[in-house]
Amino acid sequence: MSLITVVVLGLLFSAVAFGQTKSRQQQPAAGTAAGKFDPHDLSGFWEGPPPGQRPAEDARPPFTPAGKEAMSKRMPVYISRSARGGENPGCRSSTCSNDPIYVCNPVGFPRHVWEENEPIEFVYTPGRILQLFQWGRTIRELWMDGRKLPTGQNLESLGPSWYGISVAEWQGDTLVVNTTGFDERAWPDQYGHPLSFDARIEERYRRIDANTIEGRMTIFDPKNYTGPWVYTVKTATPQVRLFKRMAPDEVNYFGWKGLFSGITEAMCAPMNEVEDFNKRIRDRAIFGDK
């Protein structure tokens, strides 16, 4: 191996290593003059951890009888390790699963924020903070104008929705968001767990440095679970989801900055996904031509 080859390989792998941590390193570190940040400013582009860091089912409290009954009707592609060998065998393919996202139904909340690693932009407007999601060109409104989370008849009048109804407030340097009014057809995670219409989900966002938002989430759904369900993953910080600031070139597409610049239109369109891609390619790859 020549010296030039060694140097080129060294540069190459340095570049790869740099690329893998680029978005983490490009911004100045907290504590430095350039790394100062306003803890109440979450604006900008962020993304969650890789898909492998999905919520662990081990932390789920036991089902109530209603929760167990609801779960038995779900046919997920992914069976959590602790549930393998149980009553629900799951289905290992998008074509036999009844996971609603596989036929382009909305991902919904909390799955869109707490399971998928799609880019998110926080946008501040008077009385609201908006979360924009690249996947599905989706928007979520976090109401900051002091209104209360709907309950009782008010909640019944508003009815269910895929992303629920959210109110938020600052408690010190933590943005606390509460959401309710869920569409019970939406799955809160890939395992197909049930979530009731009037469940409440609390999220706590805290900016811990210039490039990181620490997130925590708890599900309160006494109809389906026997206790609160704290978001937990198998990482060094199991009850925390870290949202990292995206580097400028990760949101700059041929000079068009943002999440929705034409080629980044990450929409699940049934004409593309179900009728075209799945039928012509993916289903055949799994099951063959029958």
Added chain:
Amino acid sequence: MIAFLRSAFVLFAVVLVTAPLFAHHGRGASYDNGKIETIQGTVSEWAWRNPHCALYVDVKGPDGKVVNWGFESQNVSSLSRLGMNRLSFQPGQELTIKFNPSRGGAPVGVIRKVYDIKGKELLSFGGPIDQ
């Protein structure tokens, strides 16, 4: 060496830019990633759209029968960053394709490399191919 570097760079570039998009389309159960096959044919369609772009190719078998193969590639955003666009492949164009075959045995696969009739590499994904 140049070919290796080019392949490695393409892998690096794709890893860098594709992670956030369409994370729900894992391929593990669909294709044999440890196996690479080669086929020659004529483009019938280049489907430039998400969730994954797809190349359809008419392939004539030893018995003279033509079978239309479908090959999936990456999403539009990733391929754009590699210099591809909706006109990169034209109907009637003759190509050689190296691909991971499907587990189901249907004439579909995942593109690893595409070459034109003169052997020029037009698309590469997944690093160097050793077989």
